[in-house]
Amino acid sequence: MPYEPVIGLEVHAELATKSKMFCACAVVDNTVAAPNVAVCPVCAGMPGTLPVVNQMAVEMGIRVALALGCTVNPVSVFARKNYFYPDLPKGYQISQYEQPLAEHGRLVIQTGAGEPLRAIRIRRVHLEEDTGKLTHVEGGSLLDLNRAGVPLLEIVSEPDIQSAEEAVAYGEALRHILRYLEVNSGDMEKGVIRFEANVSVRPIVGAGVTPAPYGTRTEVKNLNSFRALERAILFEIERQSKVLASGGTVEQETLGWNETKEVTYSQRSKEDAHDYRYFPEPDLPPLKVDESWLTRVRAELPELPRAKMQRFVTSYKLPEKDAARMVEERSIAEYFEAAVFRLPSSVTPKALANWILGEMFGLMKTRGETAERLKVRPEALAELVGLVAGGEINQTTGRTVLAEMFESGRSAAEIVSAQGLKQVSDAGFISEIVRQTLEESPGEVTSYRSGKETVLNWLFGQVMKKAAGKANPQVVRAELERQLKRS
Numbered sequence: 384m385p386y387e388p389v390i391g392l393e394v395h396a397e398l399a400t401k402s403k404m405f406c407a408c409a410v411v412d413n414t415v416a417a418p419n420v421a422v423c424p425v426c427a428g429m430p431g432t433l434p435v436v437n438q439m440a441v442e443m444g445i446r447v448a449l450a451l452g453c454t455v456n457p458v459s460v461f462a463r464k465n466y467f468y469p470d471l472p473k474g475y476q477i478s479q480y481e482q483p484l485a486e487h488g489r490l491v492i493q494t495g496a497g498e499p500l501r502a503i504r505i506r507r508v509h510l511e512e513d514t515g516k517l518t519h520v521e522g523g524s525l526l527d528l529n530r531a532g533v534p535l536l537e538i539v540s541e542p543d544i545q546s547a548e549e550a551v552a553y554g555e556a557l558r559h560i561l562r563y564l565e566v567n568s569g570d571m572e573k574g575v576i577r578f579e580a581n582v583s584v585r586p587i588v589g590a591g592v593t594p595a596p597y598g599t600r601t602e603v604k605n606l607n608s609f610r611a612l613e614r615a616i617l618f619e620i621e622r623q624s625k626v627l628a629s630g631g632t633v634e635q636e637t638l639g640w641n642e643t644k645e646v647t648y649s650q651r652s653k654e655d656a657h658d659y660r661y662f663p664e665p666d667l668p669p670l671k672v673d674e675s676w677l678t679r680v681r682a683e684l685p686e687l688p689r690a691k692m693q694r695f696v697t698s699y700k701l702p703e704k705d706a707a708r709m710v711e712e713r714s715i716a717e718y719f720e721a722a723v724f725r726l727p728s729s730v731t732p733k734a735l736a737n738w739i740l741g742e743m744f745g746l747m748k749t750r751g752e753t754a755e756r757l758k759v760r761p762e763a764l765a766e767l768v769g770l771v772a773g774g775e776i777n778q779t780t781g782r783t784v785l786a787e788m789f790e791s792g793r794s795a796a797e798i799v800s801a802q803g804l805k806q807v808s809d810a811g812f813i814s815e816i817v818r819q820t821l822e823e824s825p826g827e828v829t830s831y832r833s834g835k836e837t838v839l840n841w842l843f844g845q846v847m848k849k850a851a852g853k854a855n856p857q858v859v860r861a862e863l864e865r866q867l868k869r870s
């Protein structure tokens with residue numbers, strides 16, 4: 384294709400505060416709450432009411448701004464963005480325009496393990512309020528104001544994104560950070576994060592030539608999943624390229640995304656900032672953030688996902704893929720690290736990681752449990768992994784014991800001793816059951832000796848069965864081979 388895309392993203396993230404942005408109404412989960420249970424005269428836009436800024440929402444905004452390396456402005460200004468829509472009872476949205484909360488940050492993205500890192504510049508981070516929700520039914524529309532006035536953080540990137548794949552990587556990295564900062568649940572199905580993509584294309588020029596100026600952009604609104612984000616961008620790149628290739632011009636417009644047909648459709652033509660007649664909100668004073676507030680929030684920032692992942696690779700020698708999976712949930716990463724410190728010195732963190740990413744994730748999934756509510760504490764898991772690595776119990780028994788630990792919360796050592804599961808490495812005992820097994824299976828022994836070596840696995844299984852699964856597999860295998868080689 385002779386055209387290359389230029390993409391900028393606007394991300395709207397609901398802030399996980401208890402109350403709304405400018406009133407004391409509770410923020411409720413709209414997927415379960417009845418309509419209009421969290422509404423007051425302020426968020427219903429009644430004349431004569433006054434907004435009051437939610438301090439926690441500002442603090443959460445600062446947290447995100449600092450995590451993205453932004454400069455937090457000592458003074459920012461709320462502004463009225465004027466437009467009419469039935470889900471916006473005031474006739475304007477309180478947002479921030481000329482002086483946002485924070486500016487000039489960056490977000491490092493990677494499209495996959497081993498791929499190069501790219502820094503996407505963040506233009507601005509500002510606070511605003513969400514709108515209500517309209518449901519269109521036969522004969523009219525239903526209005527729910529539970530969401531009206533819920534704090535929103537808008538994070539706007541520079542047009543540094545070069546593909547749909549990068550846009551998804553950006554969205555995922557940002558969602559990951561928001562969850563680590565505990566400012567947003569990341570629950571995309573509940574609409575707590577929404578994307579808007581600004582897409583344009585321009586002719587590709589050779590290396591060393593000044594790039595072509597940006598083409599006319601379109602804005603695709605309300606993309607509520609990574610899939611929709613990716614598909615909509617791919618669609619727009621192709622559509623605009625075709626328009627240009629056939630000699631046409633791209634119209635600046637606001638587009639919607641039809642999820643079922645996977646096409647964009649025109650909502651409004653040419654819409655610019657001046658159409659909203661922004662002006663400073665007269666009912667709110669300028670928002671001041673002093674240095675001591677910034678210092679405290681900065682000191683309280685957790686280690687962010689990318690830094691944690693890199694540390695797990697260097698400190699614990701985890702492969703990058705494993706480290707990435709381990710840091711996906713902050714609680715799991717912390718669980719892993721708590722267990723690492725309880726491991727016997729002979730056991731590697733990688734062995735522990737294998738247990739968490741394999742067996743433990745499997746058990747958690749089938750039982751629907753989260754790291755915070757696990758009966759198996761990190762020290763208990765470390766003990767189990769130590770027992771397996773030290774040869775006290777074998778891998779298979781280890782799995783049974785872990786399942787039992789999930790059930791009862793008892794320690795691995797308790798279960799092993801109560802159920803007599805200790806692995807048997809005693810050479811005399813193993814030698815005897817191997818001898819018995821070979822004696823009972825003369826046919827298999829003959830075929831092994833005549834060159835059919837796969838019979839060994841079958842014989843191994845027989846021995847393990849006889850030992851009720853408790854025999855040390857390495858010792859059994861060695862003894863089997865020894866006795867079979869004897870003529």
Ligand SMILES: [Zn+2]
Nearest residue numbers: 406408423426
């Ligand atoms: Zn309210």
